[in-house]
Amino acid sequence: MPETPVMPETAVAFIGLGTMGRPMAERLLAAGYRLTVHDRLPEAVKDLVAAGAAPAASAREAATGAEVAITMLPNGPHVREALTGPDGALAALRPGSVLIDMSTIDPPTAQELARTASDQGVRMLDAPVSGSSAGAADGTLTVMVGGDAGTLAEVRPLLDELGGRIVHCGGNGAGVSVKLANQIIAGTSMVAVAESYALARRLGVDPRLLFDVVSASSGDCWSLRTRPPVPGVLPSSPAEHDFRPGFKGALMCKDLDLALATAAAHAVDLPVTLRARELYARMSEEGLGERDFSAVFTLLATED
Amino acid sequence: MPETPVMPETAVAFIGLGTMGRPMAERLLAAGYRLTVHDRLPEAVKDLVAAGAAPAASAREAATGAEVAITMLPNGPHVREALTGPDGALAALRPGSVLIDMSTIDPPTAQELARTASDQGVRMLDAPVSGSSAGAADGTLTVMVGGDAGTLAEVRPLLDELGGRIVHCGGNGAGVSVKLANQIIAGTSMVAVAESYALARRLGVDPRLLFDVVSASSGDCWSLRTRPPVPGVLPSSPAEHDFRPGFKGALMCKDLDLALATAAAHAVDLPVTLRARELYARMSEEGLGERDFSAVFTLLATED
Numbered sequence: 210m211p212e213t214p215v216m217p218e219t220a221v222a223f224i225g226l227g228t229m230g231r232p233m234a235e236r237l238l239a240a241g242y243r244l245t246v247h248d249r250l251p252e253a254v255k256d257l258v259a260a261g262a263a264p265a266a267s268a269r270e271a272a273t274g275a276e277v278a279i280t281m282l283p284n285g286p287h288v289r290e291a292l293t294g295p296d297g298a299l300a301a302l303r304p305g306s307v308l309i310d311m312s313t314i315d316p317p318t319a320q321e322l323a324r325t326a327s328d329q330g331v332r333m334l335d336a337p338v339s340g341s342s343a344g345a346a347d348g349t350l351t352v353m354v355g356g357d358a359g360t361l362a363e364v365r366p367l368l369d370e371l372g373g374r375i376v377h378c379g380g381n382g383a384g385v386s387v388k389l390a391n392q393i394i395a396g397t398s399m400v401a402v403a404e405s406y407a408l409a410r411r412l413g414v415d416p417r418l419l420f421d422v423v424s425a426s427s428g429d430c431w432s433l434r435t436r437p438p439v440p441g442v443l444p445s446s447p448a449e450h451d452f453r454p455g456f457k458g459a460l461m462c463k464d465l466d467l468a469l470a471t472a473a474a475h476a477v478d479l480p481v482t483l484r485a486r487e488l489y490a491r492m493s494e495e496g497l498g499e500r501d502f503s504a505v506f507t508l509l510a511t512e513d
Numbered sequence: 514m515p516e517t518p519v520m521p522e523t524a525v526a527f528i529g530l531g532t533m534g535r536p537m538a539e540r541l542l543a544a545g546y547r548l549t550v551h552d553r554l555p556e557a558v559k560d561l562v563a564a565g566a567a568p569a570a571s572a573r574e575a576a577t578g579a580e581v582a583i584t585m586l587p588n589g590p591h592v593r594e595a596l597t598g599p600d601g602a603l604a605a606l607r608p609g610s611v612l613i614d615m616s617t618i619d620p621p622t623a624q625e626l627a628r629t630a631s632d633q634g635v636r637m638l639d640a641p642v643s644g645s646s647a648g649a650a651d652g653t654l655t656v657m658v659g660g661d662a663g664t665l666a667e668v669r670p671l672l673d674e675l676g677g678r679i680v681h682c683g684g685n686g687a688g689v690s691v692k693l694a695n696q697i698i699a700g701t702s703m704v705a706v707a708e709s710y711a712l713a714r715r716l717g718v719d720p721r722l723l724f725d726v727v728s729a730s731s732g733d734c735w736s737l738r739t740r741p742p743v744p745g746v747l748p749s750s751p752a753e754h755d756f757r758p759g760f761k762g763a764l765m766c767k768d769l770d771l772a773l774a775t776a777a778a779h780a781v782d783l784p785v786t787l788r789a790r791e792l793y794a795r796m797s798e799e800g801l802g803e804r805d806f807s808a809v810f811t812l813l814a815t816e817d
Contacts, residue, residue, distance in 0.1 A: 316716060339730040351730045376726050378718065386716040387726055393709040394702065394732030397785065401701035404783040405694040408772065411779040412620060412690040414682065422680050422691055426643040426655045428698030430734035468712065475715040478813060479708040481701065484788040509782060 214366045215277055215307075217241030221367070222275035222298060224268045224291050225312070226253035228454070229338070230281035232346040233311070233371050235260055240370045247271040272298035277364060278308045284463055285314035292322055304330025307364050311352070311371075313337040313389070315467045316382035317474070319355065323381035332360045335381060337388040338372060341455055349373040353391075355384030389471060392464040396502065397485040399432035399461075403506035406438050410510065417442050438506030447501035455501035462489035462498070518670045519581055519611075521545030525671070526579035526602060528572045528595050529616070530557035532758070533642065534585035536650040537615070537675050539564055544674045551575040576602035581668060582612045588767055589618035596626055608634025611668050615656070615675075617641040617693070619771045620686035621778070623659065627685035636664045639685060641692040642676065645760055653677040657695075659688030693775060696768040700806065701789040703736035703765075707810035710742050721746050742810030751805035759805035766793035766802070 219242055223234045226248040234257055238244050244262040247270065248254050254264045265271035268291040272278045278298050282288050288310055292299045302308060308331050310319065319335040326333040334356035344350045352372035354361050361368075361377055368375045378387045405428065409419050416439045424434055436455075438448050447455040465486035472479045488505050497504050523546055527538045530552040538561055542548050548566040551574065552558050558568045569575035572595040576582045582602050586592050592614055596603045606612060612635050614623065623639040630637040638660035648654045656676035658665050665672075665681055672679045682691045709732065713723050720743045728738055740759075742752050751759040769790035776783045792809050801808050 339732075351726065353726060374729060376722070378722060378726070382716075383718060386713060386718050387723060390709040390713040390716075390718065390723055391727045391730050391732040393712065394705045394727060394734060394737065395730075397705035397708075398698065398702040398732075398734050400785045401698045401705075401789075404701075404786050405697040408697065408776050408779070408781050408783065409690060409694040411781050412686075412694075412775070414687060414690050414694065418680070418682060419691060419694055422643075422655065422657060422682070423695045423698060425678065426695050426699075427735045427739075428643075428695035428702075430698060430702055430736075431731045432734075433698065435731075471716070472712050475712070477712050477715050479712065480792065481704045481785060481788050482708050484785045485705075488784065 214362065215364055216366060218243060219277060219367070220245070220275045222247070222265070222271035222278040223262070223281070224248070224271055224279065224298065225281035226257055227281065227283070228342045229345045231257070232342060233281060234262065236346070236348050236370050237367065238262055242367065245271045245275065267296035268292070268298040269296045269301045272301040275302065276306050277367060278302055278306065280310045280312055282312045283460070284312065285318040288312050288314055289318065289322065293325060299326060299329065299331060302331045306331055307360055308333040309336050309364060310334070311336045311338055313392070313464055313467065314385055315471050316386045316389070319385045320382040323356065332357060333381065334360060334364070335384040336368065337385050339388065339391055345371070351376065353378050353384040353387045355379055355386070356381050389464065389468040392461070393468050393479065393482050395432060396461045396465050396489065397482055398430040399436065399502055400485045400488055400505055402430065402433045402436065403438050403503070403509050406506060407509040410439070432503070436501070436503035438503045447503050448506070452500035452504035454499070455503070457499055458489050458492035458502045458504060459498035461502040462486060462493060465489060518666065519668055520670060522547060523581060523671070524549070524579045526551070526569070526575035526582040527566070527585070528552070528575055528583065528602060529585035530561055531585065531587070532646045533649045535561070536646060537585060538566065540650070540652055540674050541671065542566055546671065549575045549579065571600035572596070572602040573600045573605045576605040579606065580610050581671060582606055582610065584614045584616055586616045588616065589622040592616050592618055593622065593626065597629060603630060603633065603635060606635045610635055611664055612637040613640050613668060614638070615640045615642055617696070617768055617771065618689055619775050620690045620693070623689045624686040627660065636661060637685065638664060638668070639688040640672065641689050643692065643695055649675070655680065657682050657688040657691045659683055659690070660685050693768065693772040696765070697772050697783065697786050699736060700765045700769050700793065701786055702734040703740065703806055704789045704792055704809055706734065706737045706740065707742050707807070707813050710810060711813040714743070736807070740805070740807035742807045751807050752810070756804035756808035758803070759807070761803055762793050762796035762806045762808060763802035765806040766790060766797060769793060
């Protein structure tokens with residue numbers, strides 16, 4: 210049982226090599242961790258193997274012999290399957306190993322999976338991240354951790370390779386709770402920025418001037434600072450590149466769905482988040498789900 | 514006609530001595546401007562007279578002999594009455610004088626009043642502000658100016674006493690257009706912060722931790738940074754003092770009403786702003802309209 214902090218050379222299973230998982234796995238490889246990787250898409254595995262990882266045909270195979278297993282998957286059902294399905298990682302993980310789910314899933318599922326893991330001596334953390342794929346590549350993500358503090362201390366050196374800020378949020382489920390609370394604000398404020406730009410454009414306001422004034426006023430927010438939704442304002446904005454993500458609209462829709470379902474289960478009303486979520490759902494309906502979530506602007510913009 | 518910048522000693526009419534107007538007028542007095550002041554409430558006038566201003570029984574009387582007239586009133590009808598009503602300022606202002614409306618009103622009314630003023634040789638600017646009453650007292654407001662650039666240059670020394678940032682936004686109406694675009698984001702993101710806190714509280718998340726994590730993540734926004742809606746997080750937050758404003762919920766409701774009416778007139782749909790506006794309207798219905806707009810949280814919070 211690894212009671213001292215994990216160090217490079219540790220055997221790590223990494224399951225889920227998508228937009229976020231791939232650069233994260235690459236950072237761990239570069240830091241000297243021994244990675245065995247799995248993804249549903251063989252292509253994704255192949256790329257990591259070229260970078261030095263060992264391939265695995267299943268989550269179970271990846272977890273065999275691992276001291277730490279990391280999952281970075283789209284949603285709760287994927288995580289459940291990867292952990293407890295027929296070829297799931299939990300069947301292979303030894304007692305004392307640590308399982309870190311870095312996906313954004315709902316708090317009840319995170320808590321239930323932690324109990325299941327605990328029943329066989331595996332310690333689980335929920336550790337979703339905030340930040341873009343660029344942040345994943347730079348290792349500047351914020352990581353919100355739920356679970357035992359001592360377990361976090363053991364794997365902190367590994368998480369430090371991935372994130373610039375590792376925050377212990379409380380017990381199991383607290384990491385994803387904080388993440389969903391963050392997404393409520395990030396997703397809704399992006400729609401507010403889009404509505405602001407839609408009106409300002411019709412009123413003939415210069416979009417660059419609007420950015421300069423509002424980002425220094427009470428309308429300032431991360432969504433505006435990183436994603437003014439029209440070209441010619443900020444070179445790094447997805448709007449400059451036909452809304453190439455960044456963070457996909459479909460994922461923001463999924464995160465707000467999780468927040469709304471969690472709120473409903475606790476009899477909390479989120480009327481504005483609900484309305485924002487409807488717009489992100491419309492992005493997918495109109496074929497924009499794979500675009501950056503700031504492309505929600507295109508649903509609002511009228512012809513000039 | 515004052516073609517050189519206005520300087521202290523200039524005769525200024527100041528109309529509207531409310532939460533924002535009063536500290537602004539006090540700053541101009543302290544800077545040496547000769548103020549004649551008017552407000553519907555005699556008490557408000559009396560306080561300014563004690564600070565060195567001359568009293569006026571009407572906007573017209575205040576404007577008599579003034580080179581610059583400033584209005585700081587709740588909304589468009591108030592400004593129209595103060596300027597073009599039977600005792601309005603425009604009847605007294607001489608050709609060449611400058612009229613600065615610092616209220617937040619709708620762009621069409623701002624443009625129409627500027628034309629009316631122009632017809633009698635008075636040059637008008639719309640110059641709404643962003644910032645709290647504390648910002649008005651400190652002279653750190655952002656002032657968004659619509660109108661002629663040369664006219665702005667003339668009155669800039671006076672505006673510099675009131676604001677830390679004076680931004681020329683374009684022609685008449687551009688100042689209030691930018692202000693409304695800002696309010697869409699400020700008002701909606703505050704509701705998002707309130708919804709985030711309502712959910713996080715039910716999930717048992719520590720409110721201070723939530724503030725620390727989200728304000729350093731993609732949920733960061735001015736509404737969160739200045740107004741976490743529960744006590745024990747930020748000493749300067751209105752939530753620490755039973756939501757004493759700050760910026761009143763009734764005024765945010767009014768600003769979003771203006772934004773929505775302006776959007777409707779231009780066939781722009783603002784679905785999330787509309788939903789946020791409904792919550793601010795409910796604040797007034799439930800007797801919370803005079804509280805800070807962050808008290809919108811109390812409409813969402815369920816019992817623990």
